[in-house]
Amino acid sequence: MALKKPPTAVTTEHSGRQHERDAAGLLKQLTDSNAEVRRWAARDLADCPGCSEALVEHLKTEADTSVREVILTSLVLLGDNTAVYGLVACMRSEDAALRNEAIEAMKQLPDAVSPIMRGLLADEDSDMRIFAVNILESLKHPSVEQWLSDVIEHDDHVNVCATAVDLLGEVGSRTALEPLLRLKTRFDKEPYIQFAADLAIKRILEG
Known part of the structure; x- marks a missing residue:
């Protein structure tokens, strides 16, 4: 059978x-x-x-x-x-x-997302700007460090800058040191920014 x-x-x-x-x-x-x-x-x-x-x-x-x-x-x-x-x-x-x-x-669309990233990072909604920084966490694009540096140089929202500086400590180079020092000056009354910026600087110098 x-x-x-x-x-x-x-x-x-x-x-x-x-x-x-x-x-x-x-x-x-x-x-x-x-x-x-x-x-x-x-x-x-x-x-x-x-x-x-x-x-x-x-x-x-x-x-x-x-x-x-x-x-x-x-x-x-x-x-x-x-x-x-x-x-x-x-x-x-x-x-x-x-x-x-x-x-x-x-995060999986670096070439398609990169042309609009500056717009997302300048969105009037601070939550959207934070989400844009979150995209940069895994976005394999050569401008990621520059975008993050621009955020900590110009964004006035402490939470947006905090999110950006945390990531910059992971992906940043010595080019980011001056923007990080200026960030500490801009937010000299914000303990977390001081801590996060110091940590990012330490990681960059040790890396």
């Missing part, structure tokens, strides 16, 4: 991908009640330029964590301006999880 082959991963994949895989069909599947269908649709939309806006909009309402993760991955793979500005909009959300997801995604 012939043995039957057990179901394979292909079978499982097919069960969630029974619909059309063109952009229109995939966008329709993003609203399917089955999370597996939505997950496969979100993954396949990474190959569909022009779908970033729809992915961002769906990200704002998607309840399933695994689907959200795939949407974010697809947005990073698409990496166009629409994806980046959509993620910036998510950073302004009241939903803390969505904000953090957007920040983590933007």
Whole structure:
């Protein structure tokens, strides 16, 4: 008697991908009640330029964590301006999880994010400026140190500068020493700034 082959991963994949895989069909599947269908649709939309806006909009309402993760991955793979500005909009959300997801995604897009970084660091909302510094934590871009130095030279918000100086202590070079000393002068009544700047200076000199 012939043995039957057990179901394979292909079978499982097919069960969630029974619909059309063109952009229109995939966008329709993003609203399917089955999370597996939505997950496969979100993954396949990474190959569909022009779908970033729809992915961002769906990200704002998607309840399933695994689907959200795939949407974010697809947005990073698409990496166009629409994806980046959509993620910036998510950073302004009241939903803390969505904000953090957007920040983590933007860390993976140095070339797409770098043209707007100065704008983010000058945003009128101090929280947005802090989020922008958080992006710099893992953003592999040659201007990271300069951006951080500009923040501690010009930003008047103590929490923004505190976030920047903490990171500058990790990534800064001796070029950052003068800006750090000037920061101590600007915030001479702020104990944490004095402590953090001294620590950053110590790390740079020892590094």
